Protein backbone atom coordinates (compact mmCIF):
# COMPACT_ATOMS: atom_id res chain seq x y z
CA UNK A 1 0.00 0.00 0.00
CA UNK A 2 1.54 3.28 -1.11
CA UNK A 3 1.75 6.19 1.29
CA UNK A 4 1.60 9.88 0.37
CA UNK A 5 1.91 13.10 2.33
CA UNK A 6 -1.48 14.70 2.93
CA UNK A 7 -0.55 18.18 1.75
CA UNK A 8 0.54 20.73 4.34
CA UNK A 9 -0.61 18.52 7.22
CA UNK A 10 2.55 16.47 6.67
CA UNK A 11 0.61 13.35 7.69
CA UNK A 12 1.78 10.17 6.01
CA UNK A 13 -1.38 8.49 4.75
CA UNK A 14 -2.23 5.37 2.78
CA UNK A 15 -3.59 6.15 -0.68
CA UNK A 16 -6.61 4.00 0.25
CA UNK A 17 -8.85 5.35 2.99
CA UNK A 18 -11.57 3.33 4.71
CA UNK A 19 -14.87 5.25 4.80
CA UNK A 20 -17.22 4.60 7.69
CA UNK A 21 -20.23 6.13 5.96
CA UNK A 22 -21.92 5.85 2.57
CA UNK A 23 -24.52 3.13 2.06
CA UNK A 24 -22.55 0.46 3.89
CA UNK A 25 -21.44 2.14 7.12
CA UNK A 26 -18.85 -0.62 7.56
CA UNK A 27 -21.67 -3.12 7.14
CA UNK A 28 -23.86 -1.81 9.96
CA UNK A 29 -26.48 -0.73 7.42
CA UNK A 30 -26.18 -3.90 5.35
CA UNK A 31 -26.89 -6.51 8.00
CA UNK A 32 -23.46 -7.02 9.58
CA UNK A 33 -23.04 -7.18 13.35
CA UNK A 34 -20.98 -4.57 15.22
CA UNK A 35 -18.33 -7.27 15.80
CA UNK A 36 -18.15 -8.03 12.07
CA UNK A 37 -17.91 -4.31 11.28
CA UNK A 38 -15.11 -3.91 13.83
CA UNK A 39 -13.31 -6.91 12.29
CA UNK A 40 -13.53 -5.17 8.89
CA UNK A 41 -11.75 -2.13 10.37
CA UNK A 42 -9.07 -4.38 11.82
CA UNK A 43 -8.63 -6.13 8.47
CA UNK A 44 -8.16 -2.77 6.76
CA UNK A 45 -5.37 -1.88 9.19
CA UNK A 46 -3.75 -5.30 8.62
CA UNK A 47 -3.75 -4.43 4.91
CA UNK A 48 -1.90 -1.21 5.78
CA UNK A 49 -4.79 1.20 5.37
CA UNK A 50 -4.01 3.90 7.94
CA UNK A 51 -6.60 6.57 6.98
CA UNK A 52 -10.04 6.00 8.48
CA UNK A 53 -12.93 8.40 7.98
CA UNK A 54 -16.16 8.58 9.94
CA UNK A 55 -18.67 11.16 11.17
CA UNK A 56 -20.95 11.89 14.08
CA UNK A 57 -23.92 11.04 11.85
CA UNK A 58 -22.65 7.66 10.58
CA UNK A 59 -22.92 5.81 13.86
CA UNK A 60 -19.59 4.08 13.24
CA UNK A 61 -17.23 5.92 15.59
CA UNK A 62 -17.61 3.31 18.34
CA UNK A 63 -17.16 0.49 15.82
CA UNK A 64 -13.90 2.07 14.73
CA UNK A 65 -12.75 2.33 18.34
CA UNK A 66 -13.49 -1.39 18.74
CA UNK A 67 -11.73 -2.27 15.49
CA UNK A 68 -8.65 -0.31 16.54
CA UNK A 69 -8.38 -1.83 20.02
CA UNK A 70 -4.69 -2.62 20.56
CA UNK A 71 -3.57 -0.54 17.56
CA UNK A 72 -1.24 2.30 18.63
CA UNK A 73 -3.03 5.64 18.28
CA UNK A 74 -0.28 7.07 16.09
CA UNK A 75 -0.52 4.15 13.66
CA UNK A 76 -3.77 5.54 12.23
CA UNK A 77 -5.02 8.88 10.96
CA UNK A 78 -8.54 9.45 12.25
CA UNK A 79 -10.92 11.75 10.41
CA UNK A 80 -14.38 12.59 11.68
CA UNK A 81 -16.92 15.34 11.13
CA UNK A 82 -19.97 17.17 12.30
CA UNK A 83 -22.81 18.55 10.28
CA UNK A 84 -23.05 22.14 11.39
CA UNK A 85 -26.69 22.36 10.38
CA UNK A 86 -29.61 20.75 12.17
CA UNK A 87 -33.37 21.14 12.06
CA UNK A 88 -33.03 23.71 9.29
CA UNK A 89 -30.70 25.99 11.23
CA UNK A 90 -27.04 26.33 12.13
CA UNK A 91 -25.63 24.71 15.25
CA UNK A 92 -24.03 27.02 17.77
CA UNK A 93 -20.29 27.15 18.39
CA UNK A 94 -20.95 25.48 21.77
CA UNK A 95 -22.77 22.63 20.01
CA UNK A 96 -19.86 22.23 17.63
CA UNK A 97 -17.47 21.89 20.57
CA UNK A 98 -19.81 19.46 22.34
CA UNK A 99 -20.05 17.45 19.10
CA UNK A 100 -16.28 17.09 18.95
CA UNK A 101 -16.09 16.06 22.62
CA UNK A 102 -18.72 13.37 22.02
CA UNK A 103 -16.84 12.10 18.95
CA UNK A 104 -13.61 11.92 20.98
CA UNK A 105 -15.39 9.85 23.61
CA UNK A 106 -16.92 7.48 21.05
CA UNK A 107 -13.59 7.11 19.26
CA UNK A 108 -11.75 6.61 22.56
CA UNK A 109 -9.09 9.23 21.85
CA UNK A 110 -8.07 12.69 23.06
CA UNK A 111 -7.61 14.15 19.58
CA UNK A 112 -8.69 13.62 16.00
CA UNK A 113 -6.25 14.12 13.17
CA UNK A 114 -8.74 15.79 10.82
CA UNK A 115 -12.05 17.29 11.96
CA UNK A 116 -14.40 18.40 9.21
CA UNK A 117 -17.45 20.52 8.80
CA UNK A 118 -19.65 17.84 7.22
CA UNK A 119 -21.43 18.44 3.93
CA UNK A 120 -21.09 22.23 4.04
CA UNK A 121 -23.45 23.76 1.49
CA UNK A 122 -22.63 26.89 -0.51
CA UNK A 123 -25.52 28.65 1.26
CA UNK A 124 -24.01 28.01 4.70
CA UNK A 125 -20.51 29.06 3.70
CA UNK A 126 -20.55 32.64 5.04
CA UNK A 127 -21.96 31.46 8.35
CA UNK A 128 -19.25 28.81 8.56
CA UNK A 129 -16.48 31.33 8.08
CA UNK A 130 -17.94 33.75 10.61
CA UNK A 131 -18.99 31.30 13.32
CA UNK A 132 -17.50 27.84 12.99
CA UNK A 133 -14.04 28.30 11.53
CA UNK A 134 -12.83 30.44 14.48
CA UNK A 135 -14.13 27.73 16.83
CA UNK A 136 -12.30 25.02 14.89
CA UNK A 137 -9.14 27.12 14.94
CA UNK A 138 -9.41 27.40 18.72
CA UNK A 139 -9.88 23.62 19.03
CA UNK A 140 -6.81 23.18 16.85
CA UNK A 141 -4.75 25.43 19.14
CA UNK A 142 -5.96 23.31 22.08
CA UNK A 143 -4.69 20.16 20.34
CA UNK A 144 -8.07 18.43 20.18
CA UNK A 145 -8.03 18.74 16.41
CA UNK A 146 -4.77 18.45 14.55
CA UNK A 147 -6.09 19.71 11.22
CA UNK A 148 -9.27 21.37 9.97
CA UNK A 149 -11.27 19.83 7.14
CA UNK A 150 -14.41 20.48 5.18
CA UNK A 151 -16.48 18.12 3.07
CA UNK A 152 -18.79 19.16 0.29
CA UNK A 153 -22.37 18.02 -0.16
CA UNK A 154 -21.63 16.40 -3.51
CA UNK A 155 -25.12 15.03 -4.14
CA UNK A 156 -26.37 18.61 -4.41
CA UNK A 157 -23.19 20.65 -4.95
CA UNK A 158 -22.01 18.63 -7.93
CA UNK A 159 -20.01 21.48 -9.45
CA UNK A 160 -18.07 22.22 -6.20
CA UNK A 161 -19.39 25.75 -5.53
CA UNK A 162 -18.58 25.57 -1.79
CA UNK A 163 -15.00 24.35 -2.27
CA UNK A 164 -14.48 26.95 -4.99
CA UNK A 165 -14.77 29.48 -2.15
CA UNK A 166 -13.12 27.58 0.69
CA UNK A 167 -9.90 26.71 -1.13
CA UNK A 168 -8.94 30.27 -2.17
CA UNK A 169 -9.86 31.41 1.35
CA UNK A 170 -7.31 28.89 2.55
CA UNK A 171 -8.70 27.96 5.99
CA UNK A 172 -9.20 24.20 5.42
CA UNK A 173 -6.09 22.06 5.74
CA UNK A 174 -7.93 19.16 4.10
CA UNK A 175 -10.95 18.96 1.78
CA UNK A 176 -13.18 16.02 0.86
CA UNK A 177 -14.44 16.21 -2.70
CA UNK A 178 -16.64 14.14 -5.00
CA UNK A 179 -14.63 12.77 -7.91
CA UNK A 180 -15.28 9.93 -10.29
CA UNK A 181 -15.12 8.84 -13.92
CA UNK A 182 -18.52 10.39 -14.66
CA UNK A 183 -17.89 13.79 -13.09
CA UNK A 184 -14.21 14.76 -13.10
CA UNK A 185 -14.97 18.49 -12.73
CA UNK A 186 -12.98 18.64 -9.48
CA UNK A 187 -9.83 18.34 -11.59
CA UNK A 188 -9.65 22.03 -12.48
CA UNK A 189 -12.02 23.47 -9.88
CA UNK A 190 -10.68 21.77 -6.73
CA UNK A 191 -7.58 19.65 -7.19
CA UNK A 192 -5.42 22.21 -8.97
CA UNK A 193 -6.19 25.11 -6.59
CA UNK A 194 -5.89 22.79 -3.56
CA UNK A 195 -2.44 21.68 -4.72
CA UNK A 196 -1.39 25.32 -5.12
CA UNK A 197 -2.31 25.94 -1.45
CA UNK A 198 -0.91 22.66 -0.13
CA UNK A 199 -4.37 21.53 0.95
CA UNK A 200 -4.80 17.78 1.46
CA UNK A 201 -7.45 16.06 -0.66
CA UNK A 202 -9.73 13.11 0.02
CA UNK A 203 -11.89 11.73 -2.80
CA UNK A 204 -15.38 10.32 -2.21
CA UNK A 205 -18.17 8.99 -4.50
CA UNK A 206 -15.55 7.14 -6.55
CA UNK A 207 -17.71 4.02 -7.02
CA UNK A 208 -20.89 4.86 -5.14
CA UNK A 209 -23.99 3.53 -6.96
CA UNK A 210 -22.91 4.17 -10.54
CA UNK A 211 -20.09 1.63 -10.46
CA UNK A 212 -21.60 -0.86 -8.05
CA UNK A 213 -25.06 -1.21 -9.67
CA UNK A 214 -24.99 -1.61 -13.47
CA UNK A 215 -28.65 -0.58 -13.90
CA UNK A 216 -27.94 2.78 -12.28
CA UNK A 217 -24.97 3.38 -14.60
CA UNK A 218 -27.21 2.70 -17.60
CA UNK A 219 -29.73 5.27 -16.32
CA UNK A 220 -27.07 7.92 -15.73
CA UNK A 221 -25.51 7.44 -19.16
CA UNK A 222 -28.93 7.62 -20.85
CA UNK A 223 -29.69 10.85 -19.01
CA UNK A 224 -26.36 12.41 -20.05
CA UNK A 225 -26.98 11.30 -23.63
CA UNK A 226 -30.51 12.76 -23.62
CA UNK A 227 -29.25 16.07 -22.32
CA UNK A 228 -26.51 16.19 -24.96
CA UNK A 229 -23.74 16.44 -22.33
CA UNK A 230 -21.97 13.21 -23.22
CA UNK A 231 -18.99 13.61 -25.55
CA UNK A 232 -17.72 10.98 -28.02
CA UNK A 233 -15.52 8.06 -27.05
CA UNK A 234 -17.76 5.39 -25.55
CA UNK A 235 -18.26 1.95 -27.11
CA UNK A 236 -21.38 1.60 -29.25
CA UNK A 237 -24.05 -0.83 -28.06
CA UNK A 238 -25.22 -1.83 -24.64
CA UNK A 239 -21.83 -1.82 -22.84
CA UNK A 240 -20.58 1.72 -23.45
CA UNK A 241 -17.82 1.49 -20.81
CA UNK A 242 -16.69 -1.99 -21.88
CA UNK A 243 -13.38 -0.57 -23.14
CA UNK A 244 -12.49 0.60 -19.64
CA UNK A 245 -12.28 -2.90 -18.18
CA UNK A 246 -11.19 -4.59 -21.42
CA UNK A 247 -8.33 -2.23 -22.28
CA UNK A 248 -7.68 -1.22 -18.68
CA UNK A 249 -7.03 -4.81 -17.58
CA UNK A 250 -9.56 -4.38 -14.78
CA UNK A 251 -11.69 -7.19 -13.40
CA UNK A 252 -14.63 -4.85 -12.81
CA UNK A 253 -15.77 -1.28 -13.28
CA UNK A 254 -15.38 -0.79 -9.53
CA UNK A 255 -11.69 -1.70 -9.84
CA UNK A 256 -11.28 0.65 -12.80
CA UNK A 257 -13.07 3.46 -10.95
CA UNK A 258 -10.78 3.17 -7.92
CA UNK A 259 -7.64 3.03 -10.10
CA UNK A 260 -8.89 6.04 -12.08
CA UNK A 261 -9.11 8.07 -8.88
CA UNK A 262 -6.00 6.73 -7.19
CA UNK A 263 -3.77 7.97 -10.00
CA UNK A 264 -5.46 11.33 -10.54
CA UNK A 265 -2.82 14.01 -9.89
CA UNK A 266 -3.75 16.06 -6.86
CA UNK A 267 -5.75 13.37 -5.05
CA UNK A 268 -4.07 12.12 -1.90
CA UNK A 269 -6.52 9.61 -0.41
CA UNK A 270 -9.16 7.66 -2.32
CA UNK A 271 -11.90 6.74 0.11
CA UNK A 272 -13.86 3.55 -0.28
CA UNK A 273 -16.93 2.52 1.66
CA UNK A 274 -17.80 -1.13 2.22
CA UNK A 275 -19.26 -3.59 4.64
CA UNK A 276 -17.92 -6.58 2.75
CA UNK A 277 -14.51 -8.05 3.53
CA UNK A 278 -14.14 -9.38 -0.02
CA UNK A 279 -14.76 -5.88 -1.40
CA UNK A 280 -12.34 -4.42 1.14
CA UNK A 281 -9.58 -6.77 -0.01
CA UNK A 282 -10.40 -6.19 -3.69
CA UNK A 283 -10.40 -2.42 -3.21
CA UNK A 284 -7.05 -2.45 -1.46
CA UNK A 285 -5.68 -4.47 -4.40
CA UNK A 286 -7.26 -2.03 -6.90
CA UNK A 287 -5.84 0.97 -5.11
CA UNK A 288 -2.42 -0.66 -5.20
CA UNK A 289 -2.81 -1.28 -8.95
CA UNK A 290 -1.47 0.62 -11.94
CA UNK A 291 -3.06 3.63 -13.63
CA UNK A 292 -5.53 3.04 -16.44
CA UNK A 293 -3.80 3.24 -19.84
CA UNK A 294 -3.50 6.71 -21.40
CA UNK A 295 -5.79 5.75 -24.30
CA UNK A 296 -8.56 4.78 -21.88
CA UNK A 297 -8.09 8.03 -19.95
CA UNK A 298 -8.25 10.00 -23.21
CA UNK A 299 -11.54 8.38 -24.17
CA UNK A 300 -12.98 9.01 -20.70
CA UNK A 301 -11.89 12.64 -20.88
CA UNK A 302 -13.51 12.97 -24.28
CA UNK A 303 -16.79 11.42 -23.08
CA UNK A 304 -17.11 12.97 -19.60
CA UNK A 305 -14.78 15.97 -19.65
CA UNK A 306 -17.68 18.44 -19.76
CA UNK A 307 -19.83 16.77 -17.10
CA UNK A 308 -20.22 18.66 -13.85
CA UNK A 309 -23.71 17.82 -12.68
CA UNK A 310 -23.92 14.14 -11.81
CA UNK A 311 -22.71 12.59 -8.58
CA UNK A 312 -22.90 8.89 -9.41
CA UNK A 313 -25.45 8.40 -6.65
Ligand SMILES: NC(=O)c1ccc[n+]([C@@H]2O[C@H](COP(=O)([O-])OP(=O)(O)OC[C@H]3O[C@@H](n4cnc5c(N)ncnc54)[C@H](OP(=O)(O)O)[C@@H]3O)[C@@H](O)[C@H]2O)c1
Pocket residue numbers: 018019020021022023024027030053054118119151152153154176203204205206207208209211212254255271272273274275276279280282283
Ligand atom coordinates in the same frame (compact mmCIF):
# COMPACT_ATOMS: atom_id res chain seq x y z
N1 LIG B 1 -20.25 14.64 2.35
C1 LIG B 1 -19.49 13.75 2.95
O1 LIG B 1 -18.80 14.09 3.89
C2 LIG B 1 -19.43 12.33 2.48
C3 LIG B 1 -20.39 11.85 1.58
C4 LIG B 1 -20.23 10.55 1.11
C5 LIG B 1 -19.18 9.76 1.52
N2 LIG B 1 -18.27 10.26 2.41
C6 LIG B 1 -17.12 9.44 2.89
O2 LIG B 1 -16.56 8.75 1.78
C7 LIG B 1 -16.59 7.35 2.05
C8 LIG B 1 -16.77 6.59 0.76
O3 LIG B 1 -18.14 6.75 0.40
P1 LIG B 1 -18.81 6.31 -0.92
O4 LIG B 1 -20.16 5.82 -0.60
O5 LIG B 1 -18.72 7.45 -1.86
O6 LIG B 1 -17.90 5.06 -1.30
P2 LIG B 1 -17.64 4.30 -2.63
O7 LIG B 1 -16.47 3.48 -2.31
O8 LIG B 1 -17.62 5.22 -3.80
O9 LIG B 1 -18.95 3.38 -2.82
C9 LIG B 1 -19.30 2.45 -1.91
C10 LIG B 1 -20.43 1.57 -2.48
O10 LIG B 1 -19.91 0.66 -3.43
C11 LIG B 1 -19.98 -0.69 -2.94
N3 LIG B 1 -18.66 -1.28 -3.19
C12 LIG B 1 -17.49 -1.03 -2.56
N4 LIG B 1 -16.51 -1.77 -3.07
C13 LIG B 1 -17.04 -2.51 -4.06
C14 LIG B 1 -16.52 -3.48 -4.96
N5 LIG B 1 -15.24 -3.81 -4.96
N6 LIG B 1 -17.36 -4.03 -5.86
C15 LIG B 1 -18.68 -3.70 -5.88
N7 LIG B 1 -19.23 -2.80 -5.05
C16 LIG B 1 -18.43 -2.21 -4.14
C17 LIG B 1 -20.30 -0.59 -1.47
O11 LIG B 1 -21.14 -1.65 -1.05
P3 LIG B 1 -20.58 -2.95 -0.26
O12 LIG B 1 -20.81 -2.69 1.19
O13 LIG B 1 -21.44 -4.05 -0.81
O14 LIG B 1 -19.14 -3.12 -0.60
C18 LIG B 1 -21.06 0.75 -1.40
O15 LIG B 1 -22.42 0.59 -1.72
C19 LIG B 1 -17.75 7.18 3.05
O16 LIG B 1 -17.69 5.98 3.74
C20 LIG B 1 -17.53 8.38 3.91
O17 LIG B 1 -16.48 8.12 4.80
C21 LIG B 1 -18.38 11.52 2.88
